[in-house]
Amino acid sequence: MRRLLSIPGITIAGFLVWKTAMLLFTAQPVPSNDAFFYDGPVVNYVLHGKYCNPSLAQVLPISGTEVFSAYPPLYQAVLLFWVKGFGTDELCIMWFHLLLLSLFSLVVFRVFRELNLSASVINFAGLFLFGITFHDRPDTLAHLLGALTVLAVVRECIWPAAALLLLTFCTSLQIGGIYSLWVGSLVYGAVWLGRQRFPVVPVVAFIISLLGLIALVKFRHPLLWDGFREHVKITPSFTGLRLPQLDDCLKVIRTAPGIIIAALGTVLMIWKTKSLRAAMIASPALLVSTCGMLAAAALMVGCLFILTPNTIHIAGYLQPVILGCFLAALSNNAATIRPNWLTQLALLGAVLLVSIRAIGMTTWGVLCARDVSRAQAMITVNRALDAVPVGNTVFVSAAYLYQAAQRTNLTWIHSDWPAPDTGNDWELRAIERLKPATIILTQFDYYRRYEAVIAQFRQQRRDVEVTIHNQARVQPPDAIPATRKIIQHISWAPVTIEIKWPILSAELETTTK
DSSP: OOHHHHHHHHHHHHHHHHHHHHHHHHSOOOOHHHHHHHHHHHHHHHHHSSSSGGTTTTTOHHHIIIOSSOOHHHHHHOOOOHHHHOOOOHHHHHHHHHHHHHHHHHHHHHHHHHHTTTTHHHHHGGGEEEEEEEEOTTTTHHHHHHHHHHHHHHHOOOHHHHHHHHHTTTTTHHHHHHHOOOOOOHHHHHHHHHHHOOOOOHHHHHHHHHHHHHHHIIIIOHHHHHHHHHHHHHHHHHSSSSSHHHHHHHHHHOHHHHHHHHHHHHHHHHOOOOOHHHHHHHHHHHHHHHHHHHHHHHHHHHHHHTOOOGGGGGGHHHHHHHHHHHHHHHHHHTTTTOHHHHHHHHHHHHHHHTHHHHHHHHHHHHHHHHOOOOOOOOOOOHHHHHHHOTTTTEEEEEHHHHHHOOOOSSEEEETTSSSSOOOHHHHHHHHHOOOEEEEEOOOHHHIIHHHHHHHHHHHHEEEEEEEEOOOOOOOOGGSSSHHTTTOOOOOOOEEEEEEEOOOOHHHHHHHHH
16 A cells, blocks of 8 residues: 555546546536536537527526627637537536546646655645535636646746636636736746746736737627626625625635645744745745645635635635645755644545545435436436426426427526526516426425425415425435535436416417317
8 A cells, every 4th residue: 555655646546536437337426506507508509509598598688598608708619629529418518527627637746746746745635636526617627727827837838827827717717816816926936036037028918918808808799798797797706895604614614624724834834934935945835835825815715705605616626736735845854844743633634524525425426326327317307308398488407407408399497597586585486477387406406495495386376286206215415404515416316396387267268269
């Protein structure tokens, strides 16, 4: 075992083997509730020839009916090539995301090797990759480009770094902003240490290019700009100044414990060192980790006070490199502190904390997959869709919309986007207004939102017949309040809700004629 662990990157390889096995044998992780938000326009374009996402039409009319412009488009452009070659179903796109995650992991390994980290440090830091279990959004591509940007700066390739950072912004504005803080401070740190001159021309070229792209969209393509603003108004990243709630604090601790430990250790190291400059010259990894922690700290503080709390998931991708470089600096001869048993215990606890969902997928998730596999779930979903009368409306969870999108005889609506989120009971009002014949939900979406909504609907509309079919025999974590916020999206078993509306007199007269 010791000889095996002496191989640099063995835990990274183990992570990729685990991810491949989970997807191959259990089709996990199940696409999360907003996966089709980003994949839908490409799926719709390939199937029906129009680059928009009709499942969002009730809330985002521009992105839902005219052109999808709710998010920067680079992810969709890359996905289009994959979908044209391999198909539009959810499993094909899940393999695409695994490819992106694999490339990201290899870039992380390349950063470690470029900084000459020891095998033990690389392998321990690689364990934090198990904290990345949500990777069905444009975020994975953005982090791949961001990690390549960090690698380029470490190798002092500034022009490629500027180009890669621009592409990161073209994939995700939030993630582009975080990596710009990281690589910007890295460049400044290298100048401060005397390793290079400030790269004025590449920096100016990057800023002009970014502002030029924004101006191009705003002034030359106003429809795209309006579509972007349409989305921002409904789901703004900035919530306004607020006091952090307990759940927000727990989410930060659970997602980024390794970064927190590294930050505390770095503060102690800087406090005890006589010359920070000398320490960073002796250990280049210290510069990388310190700059990464500055960006991560800005993210964590933002998520606690002004940003939406879920934005903290960005930190999960930053964590392996930041922690690995910190540990390398800690083991350097120039370090002023040494790890003790308390530090080692804290680091082990951090690994276990970030791996909770990975452990849940490997245990509880396997049981759920044996109960109802993806293939069985799709048979149930398609049968439910076949039973819906032509022209009717269906609400469908993201994981099943890839199947529903193939149909032109139904109006399929994303179950998260049937109406604007305006106060209480907006889902109830959407059901009343759109009168879906069937609602097809994942376990997560049913227990998170629709279980209470349907119960309330039954009480208010006793004239409507509602039948619920839950295909799960193994209770998923989503069904248990204590585990719902810890482990999600590990069960394919659908919940189908059939709704038989009373025939109005006008409809009855039309049917009779």
